[in-house]
Amino acid sequence: MFDDLRELYQEVILDHSKHPRNFRHPDDANHEAHGYNPLCGDTLNVYLKMGHNGLIEDAAFEGKGCAISLASASMMTEIITGKTETEAKVLFDGFQKLVKGEEATIDAGDDTERLMVLAGVKEFPMRVKCATLAWHAMSSAMDGEEEASTE
Amino acid sequence: MNDMTTFDVEKIRKDFPILSREIHGMPLAFLDNGASAQKPKAVLDAIEKAYDHTYANVHRGVHYLSQASTELYEGARETIRAHINAASLDEVIFTKNATESINLVADSYGRANLKEGDEILLSTLEHHSNIVPWQLIAEKTGAVVKAVPIDEHGEFMFDTYLEMLGPKTKIVAVTHISNAIGTITPIDEIISAAHDAGAVVLIDGSQAAPHMQIDMQAIGADFYVFTGHKVFGPTGIGILYGKEELLDKMPPYQGGGDMIRRVTFEKTTFAKGHSKFEAGTPPIVQAIGLGAAIDYVNTIGFDKIGPHEQSLLAYATEQLGQINSVRIIGQAKQKASIISFTMEGIHPHDIGTIVDRGGVAIRVGHHCAQPLMDHFDVAATARASFAFYNNRADVDALVTAVRGVQEFFG
Structure with missing residues (x-):
């Protein structure tokens, strides 16, 4: 009974959800967006400090959410820091395909292993929105939109 | 079907085919009845028979099937009228669900009677469907929506309500039972105080209809709404009860066939009674299914259902x-x-995802009651809602699964 639950809630995910990384509001953030999932009421803010040439110098978030959305947000902030806007959006696209089960894997270089941790979500279609909430907010923040919704 | 002098839950469970299913290899413990209830064989049979034996449009034809279909459809109205003890059939309007029933009253009664500065009193317990229609009509008319608070236990604050009631109060719309936390509100006192203040009252009975006998003439609400699918009937059918003297004065909600008396391009006159509010081909088979559901529940009886659920x-x-x-x-x-x-x-x-793997179906989220969630300072809760066909094994499955969640995250 618990096999696919263990696949979904891997130790790494439980760790990130209990101790989210970059859970803060940086004073020097110059892009931010609010992510909201109207189905469950989960809400989080993503903060980015974007430098020249679209470089993400810092990424952070705050908010309330389930283990999946918090872990995904936490890992996302770690992964996109140091990437460019274009690279982050390519990762988002690949990550969405992964958790929706449209692609079996993701080719993200050094980040592949970390992103694959969330691949178990594909067995739980109702939880895809949890896994992608922070990513939608990140994308909106880069596009200068204040609100991101999973709808 | 059950003919019971004593309550035998195991026998009742056999009337609900879905309850013998396994989910993820575990016996189903269906505890999401507050969202929608399962259907007994009697309802499934009535629906099938209505389609394969008597189906035709109602109120239209002179042919045999149209007449048979009309008789079944109007028979369901009488079943429901008798069940809720409405004074006449014209007080029982078929809608598509409780949400549409509330929208009908807000739009039709509200548009005709509300003016700038009038007040609509709701409560913090309300489902979004008993908030948003009032906000929409308030925006159109200049009326103001206010909410009676609840205390830390989730009780309707009756003394505050009395203070909020006043000459500006035109409509009081309150739930009979909170869908999210189960509070039963003191509707008798709420209604009589509202009437003393000159306001009309709508009671949202969506959660009450599956759990208790509701008697319109005893309750005395001006409007009372509930949905069919939560009382073991099909989706797509809801009930609006309204006092005849109020309904008579209300303008139609939607225009179309069946709700007219005579149509010309210069002027149309409207049908009287419930027909005025039932434009277009109605949910015929759904109404018949709901009638069968009410008949089924009454073979068990709320006098037996109440103590079992408690x-x-x-x-x-x-x-x-x-x-x-x-x-x-x-x-x-x-x-x-x-x-x-x-x-x-x-x-x-x-919680919801993990207990589901144990075969336990519960609802998680804000339960379409975000102001209530805000009151308790939570974004969401897990909710187990029990119907009369649930048993102690279902509770045990829930408790085991919840302990599993604790271990999982421990």
Whole structure:
């Protein structure tokens, strides 16, 4: 009974959800967006400090959410820091395909292993929105939109 | 079908085919009845028979099937009228669900009677469907929506309500039972105080209809709404009860066939009674299915259903209460068999996913009652809602699964 639950809630995910990384509001953030999932009421803010040439110098978030959305947000902030806007959006696209089960894997270089941790979500279609909430907010923040919704 | 002098839950369960299913290899413990209830064989049979034996459009033809279909459809109206003890058939309007029933009243009664500065009183307990229609009509008319608060146990604050009632109060719209936390509100007192203040009252009975006998003439509400699918009937059918003298004066909600008396391009006159509010081909088979559901429930009887559900509620409350991380949200003195809870450090969505793998179906989220969630300072809760076909094994499955969640995240 618990096999696919263990696949979904891997130790790494439980760790990130209990101790989210970059859970803060940086004073020097110059892009931010609010992510909201109207189905469950989960809400989080993503903060980015974007430098020249679209470089993400810092990424952070705050908010309330389930283990999946918090872990995904936490890992996302770690992964996109140091990437460019274009690279982050390519990762988002690949990550969405992964958790929706449209692609079996993701080719993200050094980040592949970390992103694959969330691949178990594909067995739980109702939880895809949890896994992608922070990513939608990140994308909106880069596009200068204040609100991101999973709808 | 059951013909019972005593309540035998195991026998009743056999009337509901879906209850013998396994989910993820585990016996189903269906505890999401507050969202929608399962259907007994009697309802499934009535629906099938209506389609394969008597189906035709109603109120239209002179042919045999149209007449047979009309008789069944109008027979369902009489079944429901008798069940809720409405004074006449014209007081029983078929809608598509409780939401549409409330929108009908807000739009038709509200548009005709509300003006700038008038007040509509709701409560913090309301489902979004008893908030948003009032906000929409308030925006159109300049009326103001206010909410009667609840206390820390989830009780309707009656003294505050009395203070809020005044000459500006035109409509009071309150739930009979909170869908999210199970509070039973004191509707008799609420209605009589509103009438003393000159306001009309709508009661949202969506959660009450599956749990208790509702008697329109005894309750005395001006409008009372509920939906079919929560009382073991099909989706797509709802009930609006309204007092005839009010309905007579209200303008139509939607225009179309069946709701007219005579149509010309210069002027149309409208049908009288319930027909005025039933434009277009109605949910014929759904109404017949709802009638069958009400007949089925009455073979068991709310006098037996009530004590059984209260015993499940007490048992579940006691068992869940023994789990350290569980906090029960809403502890009103009078509650229906609905338990909302949170677990320390664990999000309701994660609870829902994990207990589901144990075959336990519960609802997680804000239950379309975000102001209520805000009151308790939570974004969401997990909710187990029990019907008369639930048994102690269902409670045990829930408690085992919730303990599993605690271990999982421990």
